[in-house]
Amino acid sequence: xxxxxxxxxxxxxxxxxxxxxxxxxxxxxxxxxxxxxxxxxxxxxxxxxxxxxxxxxxxxxxxxxxxxxxxxxxxxxxxxxxxxxxxxxxxxxxxxxxxxxxxxxxxxxxxxxxxxxxxxxxxxxxxxxxxxxxxxxxxxxxxxxxxxxxxxxxxxxxxxxxxxxxxxxxxxxxxxxxxxxxxxxxxxxxxxxxxxxxxxxxxxxxxxxxxxxxxxxxxxxxxxxxxxxxxxxxxxxxxxxxxxxxxxxxxxxxxxxxxxxxxxxxxxxxxxxxxxxxxxxxxxxxxxxxxxxxxxxxxxxxxxx
Amino acid sequence: xxxxxxxxxxxxxxxxxxxxxxxxxxxxxxxxxxxxxxxxxxxxxxxxxxxxxxxxxxxxxxxxxxxxxxxxxxxxxxxxxxxxxxxxxxxxxxxxxxxxxxxxxxxxxxxxxxxxxxxxxxxxxxxxxxxxxxxxxxxxxxxxxxxxxxxxxxxxxxxxxxxxxxxxxxxxxxxxxxxxxxxxxxxxxxxxxxxxxxxxxxxxxxxxxxxxxxxxxxxxxxxxxxxxxxxxxxxxxxxxxxxxxxxxxxxxxxxxxxxxxxxxxxxxxxxxxxxxxxx
Numbered sequence: 001x002x003x004x005x006x007x008x009x010x011x012x013x014x015x016x017x018x019x020x021x022x023x024x025x026x027x028x029x030x031x032x033x034x035x036x037x038x039x040x041x042x043x044x045x046x047x048x049x050x051x052x053x054x055x056x057x058x059x060x061x062x063x064x065x066x067x068x069x070x071x072x073x074x075x076x077x078x079x080x081x082x083x084x085x086x087x088x089x090x091x092x093x094x095x096x097x098x099x100x101x102x103x104x105x106x107x108x109x110x111x112x113x114x115x116x117x118x119x120x121x122x123x124x125x126x127x128x129x130x131x132x133x134x135x136x137x138x139x140x141x142x143x144x145x146x147x148x149x150x151x152x153x154x155x156x157x158x159x160x161x162x163x164x165x166x167x168x169x170x171x172x173x174x175x176x177x178x179x180x181x182x183x184x185x186x187x188x189x190x191x192x193x194x195x196x197x198x199x200x201x202x203x204x205x206x207x208x209x210x211x212x213x214x215x216x217x218x219x220x221x222x223x224x225x226x227x228x229x230x231x232x233x234x235x236x237x238x239x240x241x242x243x244x245x246x247x248x249x250x251x252x253x254x255x256x257x258x259x260x261x262x263x264x265x266x267x268x269x270x271x272x273x274x275x276x277x278x279x280x281x282x283x284x285x286x287x288x289x290x291x292x293x294x295x296x297x298x299x300x301x302x303x304x305x
Numbered sequence: 306x307x308x309x310x311x312x313x314x315x316x317x318x319x320x321x322x323x324x325x326x327x328x329x330x331x332x333x334x335x336x337x338x339x340x341x342x343x344x345x346x347x348x349x350x351x352x353x354x355x356x357x358x359x360x361x362x363x364x365x366x367x368x369x370x371x372x373x374x375x376x377x378x379x380x381x382x383x384x385x386x387x388x389x390x391x392x393x394x395x396x397x398x399x400x401x402x403x404x405x406x407x408x409x410x411x412x413x414x415x416x417x418x419x420x421x422x423x424x425x426x427x428x429x430x431x432x433x434x435x436x437x438x439x440x441x442x443x444x445x446x447x448x449x450x451x452x453x454x455x456x457x458x459x460x461x462x463x464x465x466x467x468x469x470x471x472x473x474x475x476x477x478x479x480x481x482x483x484x485x486x487x488x489x490x491x492x493x494x495x496x497x498x499x500x501x502x503x504x505x506x507x508x509x510x511x512x513x514x515x516x517x518x519x520x521x522x523x524x525x526x527x528x529x530x531x532x533x534x535x536x537x538x539x540x541x542x543x544x545x546x547x548x549x550x551x552x553x554x555x556x557x558x559x560x561x562x563x564x565x566x567x568x569x570x571x572x573x574x575x576x577x578x579x580x581x582x583x584x
Contacts, residue, residue, distance in 0.1 A: 016484065017396065020392060020396075021392050021399055021405075023385070023388050024385050024389035024405075024409070028454075031424065031447060031451045032411065034427055035420075035423035035424050038427045039423040042426055103322065107318060107319060110315035113315065122319070124563070129326050129327070129330065131556075131559050132330055132555055132556075133511070134512050135529050135533060136333060136532070136544070136547070136548040137329045139536045139548070140329030140332050140333045141329055142540060143332060143545075146540065180326075180329070183322075234414060238415070238416055238417075240416060241415075241416020241419055243418045244514055248533075248537065258418045261418050265519075271426065274422060275422070275426065278418070281416065289411065293410070296410070
């Protein structure tokens with residue numbers, strides 16, 4: 001046994017290559033792929049708080065199994081709460097993506113057009129918040145937007161308002177938090193794309209009589225398409241299932257699916273239902289993820305050329 | 306005229322953007338020194354919340370646990386991420402490559418509640434079969450490593466991509482074996498990426514709530530879990546103090562390491578150009 005192992009390890013290039021591939025592959029298969037398969041299986045099992053794996057392993061009665069299998073999904077499809085929550089998660093994720101794009105595109109554009117000596121500093125300053133606690137930064141918005149918070153305090157003392165605005169636990173506070181948290185994920189791929197852009201295209205456009213605005217819309221934007229799509233997907237996909245931000249900044253009107261999943265699992269102890277909710281989320285984000293993969297690969301290849 | 310306008314518009318946009326990104330951080334730090342319990346009204350300088358923090362056993366023990374998990378996570382994530390990045394960058398063709406690259410990057414965007422739920426359900430089934438592992442620090446570490454590895458892969462892969470292959474080819478021509486090439490040429494060239502991946506995954510782990518909540522057992526509350534449960538209830542000035550301290554430590558770490566790395570890089574470049582000149 002040991003000698004075979006030794007043999008395998010000392011055989012250089014080919015087995016070395018195989019070893020290098022298999023280590024991360026096996027790890028990902030065990031900690032990422034396998035868990036999803038288990039979730040998928042549990043989502044088809046019967047609701048039973050005591051033993052969620054109960055009838056999972058037995059295939060005694062095919063007809064019975066089939067009936068049990070889709071019950072959770074039928075319930076999700078027929079129950080207004082679930083449908084509304086999925087729709088509202090998608091809505092908030094879409095609005096977040098839109099605002100990140102509207103703020104992030106000009107931001108990345110001006111970063112990319114800054115002097116080359118300043119650019120690394122600007123980039124570093126976008127990355128730096130990543131290194132400080134996400135949880136605490138979201139928590140800080142609570143203090144900024146609360147009724148006795150900084151914004152209200154400021155507006156009151158300026159005399160612009162006579163009563164504190166109700167900003168916290170609304171759609172507004174949720175969206176501020178989401179845009180805030182995901183903005184760097186939009187900026188970074190856009191910047192990476194825009195900074196590589198060949199400026200001669202714009203010079204050519206100007207020579208041919210295009211105004212800067214025309215050149216922007218007809219050259220810069222189309223050329224940065226893969227950055228726009230990658231950034232949008234990087235924001236949209238995690239935003240759909242976001243849990244922490246709605247929990248801290250959202251309110252009764254901000255239904256999000258992450259919260260429902262959490263509740264099904266931790267409060268109702270309904271593991272099969274939580275699994276079904278998760279499977280539907282995965283199905284929802286599957287297409288965006290495929291798009292992301294495609295454009296990220298494209299951007300990488302573009303970077304290589 | 307238009308270019309003037311454009312320049313100032315650009316500067317204004319960037320300034321507002323950075324203000325937006327940094328406002329919460331500034332607020333946290335400033336109000337950690339607020340003397341008032343009254344949430345967000347400034348009423349004088351005080352360090353009482355730092356003092357209160359020293360006697361907050363829940364946060365202190367949570368911090369200890371988080372720190373242990375974060376160090377382990379950073380090491381394992383960088384190790385696995387380097388493997389994955391190397392595979393993705395160097396091995397263009399092998400069976401399952403599409404699946405592999407998908408799995409390597411999916412945790413980056415996959416909502417954490419889903420990763421947490423699925424990992425937990427897997428661990429429970431494993432536990433049913435083999436009687437271990439108990440939920441606790443080890444299971445949290447497992448989840449964090451899954452997430453951290455994806456980040457480490459991105460960081461290391463982008464460095465491997467931009468690194469010039471000619472050095473490795475030269476080493477190979479001079480008779481180095483692939484393993485020697487990796488340890489003598491590739492690795493020294495990517496140390497900067499490894500360091501930033503380590504720091505990134507370290508803070509990622511130190512910060513994570515959702516995965517930790519799913520994967521922690523009784524009595525293993527990490528610091529973010531403690532903070533999150535308090536933040537849900539309302540504002541707690543001690544949390545501001547924690548924030549200010551972590552920001553301080555992390556900024557020192559990041560700035561120091563990037564200065565050190567920049568110096569090392571300059572030195573290396575100098576040596577390389579000297580070597581070329583000297584022939």
